[in-house]
Amino acid sequence: MPVLSIIVPVYNVATYLREGLDSILRQEVQDIEVICVDDCSSDSSPDILKEYQAKDNRIQFIRQSENKGPSATRNIGIKYAKGKYIAFFDPDDKVENNLYAELIHAIEDKKTDLALCGYSTFPTHQIHIPNFKPYHAMQPMDFIQKNPRIEMNNDLCYTWRFVFKRNFLINKKIRFIKNLHVGEDTVFNYECVLQASSIIMIPKALYQYRINNAGSLMRLRYKPYLTNNLQKLVDEKKRLIRKYNIEHYIPITTDLSEKIILRYLPMLFNNLYNNSNQPDKKQGIQQILSMTMIRDSFRIIGFRNIYPSWKEYLFYLAMKFKFTRLVCYEYNKIFTPEKIIEAHYILNSLHKPSVVFMVLGTLCSYTYRNKYLHEGSER
Secondary structure (H helix, E strand, O other), X not given: OOOEEEEEEEOOOHHHHHHHHHHHHOOOOOOEEEEEEEOOOOOOHHHHHHHHHHHOOOEEEEEOOOOOOHHHHHHHHHHHOOOOEEEEOOOOOEEOOOHHHHHHHHHHHHOOOEEEEEEEEEXXXXXXXXXXXXXXXXXXXXXXXXXXXXXXXXXXXXXXXXXXXXXXXXXXXXXXXXXXXXXXXXXXXXXXXXXXXXXXXXXXXXXXXXXXXXXXXXXOOOOOOHHHHHHHHHHHHHHHHHHOOOOOOHHHHHHHHHHHHHHHHHHHHHHHHOOOOOOOHHHHHHHHHOOHHHHHHHHHHOOOOOOOOHHHHHHHHHHHOOOHHHHHHHHHHHOOOOOOOOOOHHHHOOOXXXXXXXXXXXXXXXXXXXXXXXXXXXX
């Protein structure tokens, strides 16, 4: 039985695949099996996998008969894994040579079910370290409660920076949710953290995450599945919050609501712009602002200013009160073919708000102030 099973979901990554495979084959932990599951790639990825399999018997090549998505692909890898530990690797990324050695040592030293580390991005060279107590075996609730910005900081995103005990995943029957193509790794990580006996974090950027790949959600391609998948992602997160009885913990609820408004909502606007089948953008904006997860988030956030500038806050108020014409007016100024669209662009590059926006903000602030002064006098 190998020490470590590294599961590699593969789909049209021929450009980066050799570099990624070489990266994990150079690991200090050599007693490994590399389970490459190809999800019906149409490029030369299968040929590259056959080439590597022929020269290194640690590589297993499984090719699916139909495209099933990242969740199903990773689940197949778990099914065939035989190692004492399981890790996941995206083949367009790279890892430091000591990644798995350090995480496995931490698990064995502190007797935890899983370990995670930080990561760096390339080619932008940014470093992200999770906001958890380092080198300390943490209980699940400590892990959650001591990081009130766990959602906004993306501290439970990305399965590839974790190592799990295989028996833990098998005994707890934890798998990726099928047909979830956005944030499936975050839901998986939540489930693992909340079911673990303890968790440990290594404050080192040992994984190298490639950004600006053509497959990124932030690119200019319309994704028909995005709206339903984001709603499903939020529903799954809320299910876990209820399942493990942490819905009374206010920071995790408000943190998730802020992420929905600050991250998911701009992604939906971006996707709407790229949908050539919906020329009526005003109707599309109305539909987005009427989504349950959006309305619930507006209600939870209320009138708190979660933006770095007043003009963004005024745009938030326009969305909250569903002033669709105003939102559409600003939207049409922002989304022009000459501009590179990123999910956060709609909030970070607003034009100078109109007088109507300023009046709106004044009225909302006045209403909010009077409401709370009135409530305070009744107490």
